[in-house]
Amino acid sequence: MSLDNFFNAQSVAIIGVSRDPNKVGHVIFRNFIDGGYRGKIFVVNPNAENILNYRSYASVLDIPEKIELAIVAVPAEIVPKVLEECGRKKIQNIIIISAGFKEVGNYKLEKKLENVIKRYKLRVIGPNALGVFDAYSRIDSLFLPRFRMSRPKEGVISFVCQSGAVGSSIVDLATAEGYGFAKFISYGNAVDVDESDLIDYLGDDENTKVICLYIEAVKDGRKFLEVCKKVSKKKPIIAIKGGVTEAGAKATLSHTGSLAGSAEIYFGVFKQSGIIRAENLEDMFNFAKILEKCIPPKGGRVQVMTNGGGYGILAVDAMAKNGVELAKLSNETKKELRKNLPKIINIENPLDLVGDATSARYKLCIDACMKDENIDILLIIVLVQTPLIATDIVDILIEANDLKKKPIVVVSAGGEYTEVMRRNLEENGIPTYTYPEDAVRAIQQLVKYYKKSRVVSVTK
Amino acid sequence: MSLDNFFNAQSVAIIGVSRDPNKVGHVIFRNFIDGGYRGKIFVVNPNAENILNYRSYASVLDIPEKIELAIVAVPAEIVPKVLEECGRKKIQNIIIISAGFKEVGNYKLEKKLENVIKRYKLRVIGPNALGVFDAYSRIDSLFLPRFRMSRPKEGVISFVCQSGAVGSSIVDLATAEGYGFAKFISYGNAVDVDESDLIDYLGDDENTKVICLYIEAVKDGRKFLEVCKKVSKKKPIIAIKGGVTEAGAKATLSHTGSLAGSAEIYFGVFKQSGIIRAENLEDMFNFAKILEKCIPPKGGRVQVMTNGGGYGILAVDAMAKNGVELAKLSNETKKELRKNLPKIINIENPLDLVGDATSARYKLCIDACMKDENIDILLIIVLVQTPLIATDIVDILIEANDLKKKPIVVVSAGGEYTEVMRRNLEENGIPTYTYPEDAVRAIQQLVKYYKKSRVVSVTK
Numbered sequence: 001m002s003l004d005n006f007f008n009a010q011s012v013a014i015i016g017v018s019r020d021p022n023k024v025g026h027v028i029f030r031n032f033i034d035g036g037y038r039g040k041i042f043v044v045n046p047n048a049e050n051i052l053n054y055r056s057y058a059s060v061l062d063i064p065e066k067i068e069l070a071i072v073a074v075p076a077e078i079v080p081k082v083l084e085e086c087g088r089k090k091i092q093n094i095i096i097i098s099a100g101f102k103e104v105g106n107y108k109l110e111k112k113l114e115n116v117i118k119r120y121k122l123r124v125i126g127p128n129a130l131g132v133f134d135a136y137s138r139i140d141s142l143f144l145p146r147f148r149m150s151r152p153k154e155g156v157i158s159f160v161c162q163s164g165a166v167g168s169s170i171v172d173l174a175t176a177e178g179y180g181f182a183k184f185i186s187y188g189n190a191v192d193v194d195e196s197d198l199i200d201y202l203g204d205d206e207n208t209k210v211i212c213l214y215i216e217a218v219k220d221g222r223k224f225l226e227v228c229k230k231v232s233k234k235k236p237i238i239a240i241k242g243g244v245t246e247a248g249a250k251a252t253l254s255h256t257g258s259l260a261g262s263a264e265i266y267f268g269v270f271k272q273s274g275i276i277r278a279e280n281l282e283d284m285f286n287f288a289k290i291l292e293k294c295i296p297p298k299g300g301r302v303q304v305m306t307n308g309g310g311y312g313i314l315a316v317d318a319m320a321k322n323g324v325e326l327a328k329l330s331n332e333t334k335k336e337l338r339k340n341l342p343k344i345i346n347i348e349n350p351l352d353l354v355g356d357a358t359s360a361r362y363k364l365c366i367d368a369c370m371k372d373e374n375i376d377i378l379l380i381i382v383l384v385q386t387p388l389i390a391t392d393i394v395d396i397l398i399e400a401n402d403l404k405k406k407p408i409v410v411v412s413a414g415g416e417y418t419e420v421m422r423r424n425l426e427e428n429g430i431p432t433y434t435y436p437e438d439a440v441r442a443i444q445q446l447v448k449y450y451k452k453s454r455v456v457s458v459t460k
Numbered sequence: 461m462s463l464d465n466f467f468n469a470q471s472v473a474i475i476g477v478s479r480d481p482n483k484v485g486h487v488i489f490r491n492f493i494d495g496g497y498r499g500k501i502f503v504v505n506p507n508a509e510n511i512l513n514y515r516s517y518a519s520v521l522d523i524p525e526k527i528e529l530a531i532v533a534v535p536a537e538i539v540p541k542v543l544e545e546c547g548r549k550k551i552q553n554i555i556i557i558s559a560g561f562k563e564v565g566n567y568k569l570e571k572k573l574e575n576v577i578k579r580y581k582l583r584v585i586g587p588n589a590l591g592v593f594d595a596y597s598r599i600d601s602l603f604l605p606r607f608r609m610s611r612p613k614e615g616v617i618s619f620v621c622q623s624g625a626v627g628s629s630i631v632d633l634a635t636a637e638g639y640g641f642a643k644f645i646s647y648g649n650a651v652d653v654d655e656s657d658l659i660d661y662l663g664d665d666e667n668t669k670v671i672c673l674y675i676e677a678v679k680d681g682r683k684f685l686e687v688c689k690k691v692s693k694k695k696p697i698i699a700i701k702g703g704v705t706e707a708g709a710k711a712t713l714s715h716t717g718s719l720a721g722s723a724e725i726y727f728g729v730f731k732q733s734g735i736i737r738a739e740n741l742e743d744m745f746n747f748a749k750i751l752e753k754c755i756p757p758k759g760g761r762v763q764v765m766t767n768g769g770g771y772g773i774l775a776v777d778a779m780a781k782n783g784v785e786l787a788k789l790s791n792e793t794k795k796e797l798r799k800n801l802p803k804i805i806n807i808e809n810p811l812d813l814v815g816d817a818t819s820a821r822y823k824l825c826i827d828a829c830m831k832d833e834n835i836d837i838l839l840i841i842v843l844v845q846t847p848l849i850a851t852d853i854v855d856i857l858i859e860a861n862d863l864k865k866k867p868i869v870v871v872s873a874g875g876e877y878t879e880v881m882r883r884n885l886e887e888n889g890i891p892t893y894t895y896p897e898d899a900v901r902a903i904q905q906l907v908k909y910y911k912k913s914r915v916v917s918v919t920k
Binding site for chain 1: 482484487559560564603604605607608609610621622623624625626627628629630632633635636674676702703704705706707708711712739740741742766767768769770771772773774776777779780781786804808810812814815843844845846847848872873874875876877878879894895897
């Protein structure tokens with residue numbers, strides 16, 4: 001009973017496709033048509049004959065072909081019956097979008113689902129879920145219209161999210177910022193498939209290099225611990241726990257019908273299982289980016305270079321605050337740089353290349369640092385607003401990064417002109433950050449992850 | 461000897477305009493021409509007759525008209541002589557862009573400047589500075605080409621920044637995010653005009669409602685304390701201190717030639733003088749936005765409403781962490797909402813309006829909260845990806861905010877579709893945030909500021 005068909009089904013039945021374009025089932029149907037899904041699509045609605053030129057079946061039982069995945073968007077009371085029909089039709093993987101179960105106190109109806117699931121040995125995501133988006137197969141059960149929520153390009157981050165709203169809006173935001181995704185799963189009430197099942201599956205998923213996780217409550221603590229322990233040795237898991245305070249925990253009860261439990265216990269489990277804990281959504285993606293793109297560093301010693309003195313100061317402030325180690329340039333490097341750099345430049349860490357730094361000056365320093373055995377990671381701050389930085393700085397950075405000798409992390413803050421450069425770097429495998437603090441905290445996680453785990457490399 | 465002409469001069473002499481379009485003086489000259497400055501522009505370069513069809517003078521002494529502001533971009537060694545000429549020409553306000561003074565150990569040359577300044581009673585910003593950008597007069601001494609660094613629209617935030625690179629890149633970034641500015645000043649080595657003078661001036665500046673400050677070291681601690689004490693009663697001052705750790709402090713020495721001093725002393729001074737301390741650049745602008753836009757709250761009790769349960773949880777988590785008070789709905793409000801909202805909605809804080817919330821449902825709740833004496837501030841989370849939120853949510857929010865009864869703060873995360881809505885809200889006076897945590901920490905500062913100060917309102 002694999003989860004594979006949730007992501008790779010060659011045929012899908014959408015059950016509950018209304019004629020009304022604003023209704024959930026219709027939106028999902030449209031997303032399959034418009035999103036580039038290459039499998040076969042079947043529509044189920046007993047009250048229609050045709051919807052958007054697709055024949056509408058009264059029940060999945062009437063469909064003459066094999067179905068690998070069903071998506072259910074009918075009123076809650078009908079869901080058990082529909083699920084039963086899926087069982088009889090031998091559809092093993094089912095996503096239930098419909099809400100109105102445990103999360104509104106309707107435990108009885110949710111119990112009914114459990115019974116059908118057991119009887120037919122089904123695998124079910126949901127209910128009360130957005131379901132699945134797979135950037136490769138274009139399976140897309142998210143009932144958010146594509147013009148309101150952009151779908152991400154293919155990437156290597158997978159995001160497992162208990163909350164549909166958090167998940168979808170953050171995927172939307174991250175897409176606008178240029179992130180790619182492998183899979184996004186919002187699993188709602190988790191009547192069957194839970195966070196641990198999904199993490200376990202993603203552990204073996206070739207498209208997934210980094211797993212992000214938003215949870216309010218874990219269904220089975222022991223299972224979660226064991227799965228995460230295993231998977232975090234293969235690839236990083238970054239998690240946020242919603243409901244860490246008393247007020248937050250209270251609010252989770254009415255959200256997905258689960259009591260959040262003590263934050264300390266969760267944080268203990270995170271630690272034991274090798275999960276990287278993020279304080280907030282912004283951190284989660286900042287961490288995911290560095291872990292996705294960077295090669296493993298040999299150690300934690302960071303050399304900072306900058307053409308803006310203030311940024312260098314903010315960076316080393318952040319390093320001291322977060323326990324990230326400042327590299328000490330070797331005497332050889334110092335000599336070489338002293339010989340080749342203008343006198344006014346202090347050969348230090350941070351290496352302030354000052355406001356009139358050219359791309360060539362950066363190249364000189366990057367090359368020297370790449371050879372220096374005292375340096376494990378390069379944090380390069382480039383402010384491209386100054387007239388002397390030419391656009392070839394992008395080539396210089398990408399070429400240095402392509403050597404795959406040491407992780408390079410770039411900080412660059414600005415408007416449209418900066419953004420074009422930043423995107424280019426990111427698309428070529430260099431993580432970039434707007435604020436030095438964010439870069440430093442990401443570096444901290446990178447160092448920690450590879451120190452702890454036996455993973456050789458996340459990136460190919 | 462007012463600072464007024466730095467921002468409102470009707471005539472400006474740019475001294476050291478090269479023919480080379482990449483040179484500092486030329487870039488500044490271009491920015492005056494292209495940026496919409498309405499005063500008279502004079503060019504000084506003894507080696508040219510005409511530059512871009514402007515007559516070039518050998519010295520300011522040759523200019524037959526009165527000059528209110530000089531901008532100096534000549535090699536460091538010549539600056540004292542040029543300054544002397546400005547004195548003789550009775551130009552009282554001078555911005556020195558040129559670097560190569562105290563910050564590179566050339567204390568002697570900086571001393572020479574001091575002498576000329578005293579002799580002629582000049583007011584000088586710089587040296588080693590970007591100088592001034594004024595969004596209203598379009599005075600713009602920033603030597604960053606306009607195609608690399610966008611200039612902000614007119615606004616009410618003024619930003620005083622010791623570091624040119626931090627200042628300009630952050631203004632560039634903030635501009636792209638839709639912020640408006642009144643004035644931006646990068647004052648470099650502060651041979652004469654220092655941070656305190658500028659803050660004092662901005663305290664009386666009608667265009668400035670919020671003052672942001674990045675400092676590495678303060679020149680005169682007592683003066684700073686007194687000025688900020690006075691000004692922070694009139695308008696909020698938000699400050700970041702660069703060089704708060706030992707490593708950071710060490711790096712400041714080679715940046716602007718000033719020793720940073722103990723962070724604890726600075727933080728003590730911030731507290732005593734009513735300065736709002738920001739941990740990082742992101743916070744600084746998040747705080748500036750709420751202080752710029754919101755009316756003073758009567759108290760600190762916040763009601764959260766959301767159509768994404770997870771966001772509500774993250775918001776109340778952040779409130780508990782940051783000591784922001786959850787409002788308790790009055791019995792009257794509870795009754796009214798219970799009567800009018802679907803049964804599955806818990807009348808609580810956070811008020812989870814659930815995924816099928818319409819704009820009408822939001823309006824109902826906003827109206828009820830506006831009447832409720834137990835609520836001081838509304839934190840409204842709206843995820844517009846769901847098909848049932850219509851675009852009239854924007855009208856509903858703006859209309860409610862326009863009543864000026866209680867501060868409204870909005871959280872909305874997403875891509876392009878969300879961004880259009882978010883911009884609309886911001887332009888109509890509602891501060892918006894991507895992440896609940898950021899909104900909550902901004903609210904914390906809003907409450908703190910109005911609790912402490914006797915200010916009635918920053919906004920008109």
